[in-house]
Amino acid sequence: MKKKSIAIDMDGVLADIELQLIEHYNKATGKSLSKESIEGLSEEDAFTDRTLVREVLNADNFFRTLPVMPDAIESVRQLQENFEVFIVSAATEFPVSLAEKIAWLGEFFPFIKWENIILCGSKRIINTDYMIDDHCKNLDYCMGKPIMFTAFHNVNQTHHIRANNWKEVVAVLNQTVS
Amino acid sequence: MKKKSIAIDMDGVLADIELQLIEHYNKATGKSLSKESIEGLSEEDAFTDRTLVREVLNADNFFRTLPVMPDAIESVRQLQENFEVFIVSAATEFPVSLAEKIAWLGEFFPFIKWENIILCGSKRIINTDYMIDDHCKNLDYCMGKPIMFTAFHNVNQTHHIRANNWKEVVAVLNQTVS
Known part of the structure; x- marks a missing residue:
């Protein structure tokens, strides 16, 4: 069959990707997001700086090192x-x-x-x-x-x-x- | 609707891709394939050096310049x-x-x-x-x-x-x- x-x-x-995005986002913004703190939020509400998110996702090696x-x-x-x-x-x-x-x-x-x-x-x-x-x-x-x-x-x-x-x-x- | x-x-x-592959293949092998000469052949019979074909297709800029x-x-x-x-x-x-x-x-x-x-x-x-x-x-x-x-x-x-x-x-x- x-x-x-x-x-x-x-x-x-x-x-x-969640873990890696949190790390990059915290490093760039000085925030201290965690898996727990963003639970239940939309991506837009969790990572409010959308320009930064796009920069992170477009950066060399982001996806290669997940x-x-x-x-x-x-x-x-x-x-x-x-x-x-x-x-x-x-x-x-x-x-x-x-x-x-x-x-x-x-x-x-x-x-x-x-x-x-x-x-x-x-x-x-x-x-x-x-x-x-x-x-x-x-x-x-x-x-x-x-x-x-x-x-x-x-x-x-x-x-x-x-x-x-x-x-x-x-x-x-x-x-x-x- | x-x-x-x-x-x-x-x-x-x-x-x-046909045109560009013929050009690269002829340049590397000294052959003189043309669109007319390979008509009706399989890809394997038209471009017999399969290692060369793979090299060409893996080369930088081949697909970008089609x-x-x-x-x-x-x-x-x-x-x-x-x-x-x-x-x-x-x-x-x-x-x-x-x-x-x-x-x-x-x-x-x-x-x-x-x-x-x-x-x-x-x-x-x-x-x-x-x-x-x-x-x-x-x-x-x-x-x-x-x-x-x-x-x-x-x-x-x-x-x-x-x-x-x-x-x-x-x-x-x-x-x-x-």
Whole structure:
């Protein structure tokens, strides 16, 4: 039987962009934001200096040096046994990030082939059986079944199946094939 | 009514990769390939030194300096009136090409927003109403209606609607909305 397909987001799902953005933002502004202090806020309310955020996201090596989300590597490898895994990342807004994201995946997820990597803008024309993402703008309109990966900005959204971490993602998806 | 969507390929469709590859290949090998001499051949039979081809495609500025296909700019702008246009290019195999393709589109197709650009590997999970491409590997399995854009390597394929140039693409697509 043909494996079902999953689109997996990078920033906030495979890569801990939250942690790195907080560090860069605090360093530049002298603020002391933390994961706890921004929980439940929108991105705009958490990081109010939007010009600075764009500078950070456009800077060399920001995306290349993101920490990997806990358990992500082993979980994705495990999911590949039962699913066809695609990495689908919104990236064309930040051209510097493009090659960095490929290099980052090559370092941490070398078992993902280039054929299965999509760097896009909108995810509206991506058609997979499942989509794992942290943003309603992607999940609300996706063609497959949405799974919301917990991030500071989405904790108050309740209309999607939620996974708080990678172990929960695997548990939710394995239920569907058992 | 919601506009129908089109996925438009870059290499061989918006960008004349054939011309530039022939020039680079001839310069490196001393051969004298031409568009006419390779017509009907597969890419492997036309450009037999595959290592050289990979070197050329991985070189800085190869993709950034591709010529625009005749009538492509005006045609795409015209299609945007009736369709939602996405640029969908297989690019993740060649990381150097990624930012260059965004810059190239920014120069020649500034009316295409970053949201509508997809740099991918396989196009199997792209779901648009139409796909314009020069490769059977993309058109044979696409979810929408395929339109084959003529290239040296596909002239003997007869199982898709064909457009020999951009004026023919517009004519074919405008029939569908008239």
